[in-house]
Amino acid sequence: MDNLCPVCHKGILTSITLPQQATHGNRHFTVMLEYSCCTYCGFETTTAEQERNNAALLEASLHNLAQAA
Numbered sequence: 001m002d003n004l005c006p007v008c009h010k011g012i013l014t015s016i017t018l019p020q021q022a023t024h025g026n027r028h029f030t031v032m033l034e035y036s037c038c039t040y041c042g043f044e045t046t047t048a049e050q051e052r053n054n055a056a057l058l059e060a061s062l063h064n065l066a067q068a069a
């Protein structure tokens with residue numbers, strides 16, 4: 001099972017989305033970033049796909065900030 005936790009080998013890595021504070025210059029904003037979290041030990045990681053999604057979300061948020069300015 002490829003979603004097995006690499007730390008405890010007991011839990012399953014489950015996709016979760018959490019609001020994350022980000023800063024750009026003197027602006028603060030919140031983006032919903034995707035993580036994988038172990039159901040057993042709470043280990044958090046991001047997959048390559050989640051990294052891509054998060055980067056795209058951050059870029060979109062920065063773009064919106066630039067347009068609002």
Ligand SMILES: [Zn+2]
Nearest residue numbers: 005008038041
């Ligand atoms: Zn674990």
